[in-house]
Amino acid sequence: xxxxxxxxxxxxxxxxxxxxxxxxxxxxxxxxxxxxxxxxxxxxxxxxxxxxxxxxxxxxxxxxxxxxxxxxxxxxxxxxxxxxxxxxxxxxxxxxxxxxxxxxxxxxxxxxxxxxxxxxxxxxxxxxxxxxxxxxxxxxxxxxxxxxxxxxxxxxxxxxxxxxxxxxxxxxxxxxxxxxxxxxxxxxxxxxxxxxxxxxxxxxxxxxxxxxxxxxxxxxxxxxxxxxxxxxxxxxxxxxxxxxxxxxxxxxxxxxxxxxxxxxxxxxxxxxxxxxxxxxxxxxxxxxxxxxxxxxxxxxxxxxxxxxxxxxxxxxxxxxxxxxxxxxxxxxxxxxxxxxxxxxxxxxxxxxxxxxxxxxxxxxxxxxxxxxxxxxxxxxxxxx
Amino acid sequence: xxxxxxxxxxxxxxxxxxxxxxxxxxxxxxxxxxxxxxxxxxxxxxxxxxxxxxxxxxxxxxxxxxxxxxxxxxxxxxxxxxxxxxxxxxxxxxxxxxxxxxxxxxxxxxxxxxxxxxxxxxxxxxxxxxxxxxxxxxxxxxxxxxxxxxxxxxxxxxxxxxxxxxxxxxxxxxxxxxxxxxxxxxxxxxxxxxxxxxxxxxxxxxxxxxxxxxxxxxxxxxxxxxxxxxxxxxxxxxxxxxxxxxxxxxxxxxxxxxxxxxxxxxxxxxxxxxxxxxxxxxxxxxxxxxxxxxxxxxxxxxxxxxxxxxxxxxxxxxxxxxxxxxxxxxxxxxxxxxxxxxxxxxxxxxxxxxxxxxxxxxxxxxxxxxxxxxxxxxxxxxxx
Numbered sequence: 001x002x003x004x005x006x007x008x009x010x011x012x013x014x015x016x017x018x019x020x021x022x023x024x025x026x027x028x029x030x031x032x033x034x035x036x037x038x039x040x041x042x043x044x045x046x047x048x049x050x051x052x053x054x055x056x057x058x059x060x061x062x063x064x065x066x067x068x069x070x071x072x073x074x075x076x077x078x079x080x081x082x083x084x085x086x087x088x089x090x091x092x093x094x095x096x097x098x099x100x101x102x103x104x105x106x107x108x109x110x111x112x113x114x115x116x117x118x119x120x121x122x123x124x125x126x127x128x129x130x131x132x133x134x135x136x137x138x139x140x141x142x143x144x145x146x147x148x149x150x151x152x153x154x155x156x157x158x159x160x161x162x163x164x165x166x167x168x169x170x171x172x173x174x175x176x177x178x179x180x181x182x183x184x185x186x187x188x189x190x191x192x193x194x195x196x197x198x199x200x201x202x203x204x205x206x207x208x209x210x211x212x213x214x215x216x217x218x219x220x221x222x223x224x225x226x227x228x229x230x231x232x233x234x235x236x237x238x239x240x241x242x243x244x245x246x247x248x249x250x251x252x253x254x255x256x257x258x259x260x261x262x263x264x265x266x267x268x269x270x271x272x273x274x275x276x277x278x279x280x281x282x283x284x285x286x287x288x289x290x291x292x293x294x295x296x297x298x299x300x301x302x303x304x305x306x307x308x309x310x311x312x313x314x315x316x317x318x319x320x321x322x323x324x325x326x327x328x329x330x331x332x333x334x335x336x337x338x339x340x341x342x343x344x345x346x347x348x349x350x351x352x353x354x355x356x357x358x359x360x361x362x363x364x365x366x367x368x369x370x371x372x373x374x375x376x377x378x379x380x381x382x383x384x
Numbered sequence: 385x386x387x388x389x390x391x392x393x394x395x396x397x398x399x400x401x402x403x404x405x406x407x408x409x410x411x412x413x414x415x416x417x418x419x420x421x422x423x424x425x426x427x428x429x430x431x432x433x434x435x436x437x438x439x440x441x442x443x444x445x446x447x448x449x450x451x452x453x454x455x456x457x458x459x460x461x462x463x464x465x466x467x468x469x470x471x472x473x474x475x476x477x478x479x480x481x482x483x484x485x486x487x488x489x490x491x492x493x494x495x496x497x498x499x500x501x502x503x504x505x506x507x508x509x510x511x512x513x514x515x516x517x518x519x520x521x522x523x524x525x526x527x528x529x530x531x532x533x534x535x536x537x538x539x540x541x542x543x544x545x546x547x548x549x550x551x552x553x554x555x556x557x558x559x560x561x562x563x564x565x566x567x568x569x570x571x572x573x574x575x576x577x578x579x580x581x582x583x584x585x586x587x588x589x590x591x592x593x594x595x596x597x598x599x600x601x602x603x604x605x606x607x608x609x610x611x612x613x614x615x616x617x618x619x620x621x622x623x624x625x626x627x628x629x630x631x632x633x634x635x636x637x638x639x640x641x642x643x644x645x646x647x648x649x650x651x652x653x654x655x656x657x658x659x660x661x662x663x664x665x666x667x668x669x670x671x672x673x674x675x676x677x678x679x680x681x682x683x684x685x686x687x688x689x690x691x692x693x694x695x696x697x698x699x700x701x702x703x704x705x706x707x708x709x710x711x712x713x714x715x716x717x718x719x720x721x722x723x724x725x726x727x728x729x730x731x732x733x734x735x736x737x738x739x740x741x742x743x744x745x746x747x748x749x750x751x752x753x754x755x756x757x758x759x760x761x762x763x764x765x766x767x768x
Contacts, residue, residue, distance in 0.1 A: 199592070199646065199657075199675070199677040199678040200590065200657060200673070200675050200677060200678040200680070202586065202588060202673060202680065204586055204671070206584070206686070208583070208686070208688070256642050256762050258640050258661050260663065260667075260669045262583065262667040273583075273584060273669060275661050275669070275671050277642050277659050279644065283644075283646035285644040285657060285659070287588070287659050287671060287673045289584070289586060289671045291583070291584050291686075293583040293584060293686075294583040294584040294686030294687065294688075294691070295686050295691055295708075296584070296586065296684065296686055296691070300680065302590070302592070302675075302677075302678030302679050302680055303678065304592070304678075307678065307679055307680070324679070377763065377764065378640050378762040378763065378764070379761065379762065380761065380762070
């Protein structure tokens with residue numbers, strides 16, 4: 001947390017105000033409010049504090065989740081894109097009314113420093129590019145949201161945090177489930193020991209990559225160690241680690257792990273299936289599992305006096321929660337819209353994101369310990 | 385299987401026939417059929433082939449499950465009891481109309497050899513006594529059902545199998561779930577690869593022993609290594625192992641395992657929580673978990689083209705099954721009644737039990753490998 005206390009908020013705040021004057025056709029909300037601002041005398045309307053977000057990397061997640069979510073945010077809006085594919089740029093410009101001057105490619109990316117309509121860079125690139133683009137975004141004076149996993153190593157995470165600190169910008173990781181009400185409920189149930197201390201958790205997240213899907217663009221890079229940094233663990237196992245950490249409210253002290261591979265020709269570079277076991281300081285133990293070879297999706301916690309679960313747990317929607325007392329009666333929400341609005345609020349109030357770079361770094365510490373344990377034939381490896 | 389082919393079925397069959405003549409007030413079904421048998425000329429009526437079962441050890445399971453189940457069986461009946469507690473003997477005699485001559489204690493146990501109304505000894509004692517009473521029952525010429533875990537070591541299992549072979553009696557292990565329709569369904573789904581080969585399973589069974597329950601009779605012996613042979617793994621983890629074996633239809637080739645203890649003062653002798661990982665020859669891997677420190681109860685399998693689960697899974701009833709296609713519409717049954725009737729049928733038809741001694745032995749091989757892995761800090765241990 002302390003790394004954020006030295007942040008300079010002047011620059012972004014000034015830019016934000018100027019944005020309300022200079023912004024073009026970027027957002028419907030802004031267009032509607034253009035008139036009162038012309039005279040500069042009126043105080044900024046609440047929506048004048050809307051934060052402009054540029055998405056970097058227009059793959060499946062940006063296209064299917066983030067851009068639609070940005071139509072539902074109230075505190076931020078899609079003002080820019082960065083893509084290496086001209087045809088994508090054209091489609092997005094039209095669909096989301098993004099002006100030419102807010103469209104970048106990877107050669108022109110750094111010019112974003114001069115664009116006052118973009119306050120936040122949202123890095124949605126393959127894992128291996130997270131560090132580079134987060135650091136370049138910070139150097140351009142932009143706040144950053146970086147997708148999970150934060151990076152492919154602990155060292156990269158540290159470099160990213162340092163770069164954002166130095167630049168005085170905020171860094172947030174795309175941990176959408178911190179803003180999902182079922183997950184917020186289990187954080188409370190676990191951390192406040194509503195049913196007594198949590199004793200054992202079983203967290204698993206996996207999906208099957210079929211043999212015929214390996215050359216699809218959103219799958220191909222996941223099988224490339226250089227691009228992805230790792231396999232199922234990096235991609236979806238991280239949710240099981242997250243769940244363990246935010247239910248207990250603690251950091252694991254040690255891990256053990258085992259790796260299995262049934263299709264070595266497909267998973268020649270990255271992990272297909274990993275089981276991992278996490279030990280927490282107050283005694284909770286977590287039976288964790290992740291795979292690219294089957295479908296499961298569950299967070300389960302048993303405690304001294306009861307139990308609770310979310311199943312399905314980690315998707316973009318459809319969460320179902322239960323406790324030993326019965327179903328959780330909780331509505332699902334647009335997780336990404338809440339996540340981005342929450343970050344906008346952090347920027348406005350100059351406070352750190354709840355899903356800060358430090359949060360992302362801690363997961364990478366666990367992930368590295370898990371890979372170390374696998375390499376050491378399942379030996380117990382301390383975390384951090 | 386071959387160990388059963390040499391069985392002598394003459395003696396039990398003869399006894400069985402004689403039983404229909406000699407049996408007293410033991411069973412209502414028999415009483416109703418006494419008349420036609422007096423003349424010995426009529427062929428035995430179907431119910432004349434009812435098998436007489438004596439329960440050895442009148443603890444919670446015998447009292448709450450087996451005796452009531454024996455009121456629902458159609459092919460066997462409760463004809464005797466063995467107990468060291470005279471007050472229990474009195475209660476049972478009255479409740480189940482058991483004649484004095486069919487009531488034994490542990491001193492008089494071996495006289496059961498002379499009792500033609502008892503065809504089967506059902507051993508429901510603490511684990512450490514399974515071997516001794518199974519062997520003594522075999523030596524008394526009685527078929528045996530022995531509760532799970534079959535014994536506390538592989539060697540004991542082998543001795544039990546040998547004793548039953550030598551005596552020419554059948555041996556069955558109390559694996560009630562082999563007769564439960566949800567579990568029979570998942571055996572089919574897994575073994576016939578209805579959704580393709582099973583890739584990953586998550587099997588867990590545990591319950592919490594509260595600090596205040598440790599001196600209750602049905603808990604106390606479970607905490608005693610001498611009596612129980614082991615902790616949660618022996619007692620309930622065995623169901624997770626069973627589930628893995630009968631869904632895959634294979635034997636695990638290797639295991640890894642980890643042990644955790646949060647209440648060493650309670651679990652000074654036996655395991656409180658164990659995670660274990662099983663590898664099967666065709667590639668299925670199983671994430672297994674068992675505990676005395678929380679409640680969970682689930683069998684989950686993901687396969688190439690779908691998934692299936694039973695949750696709750698391992699109890700005496702209440703099974704709920706689902707697949708990716710929707711709920712399993714299956715009625716629950718009296719598992720123990722089916723289990724015992726199936727054994728009666730094995731005796732009548734002179735074929736081995738589907739839950740034979742060999743089946744029990746295989747689980748003990750896995751259990752010993754799991755404990756060996758724990759002792760070797762999670763090293764991979766071959767099974768068998």
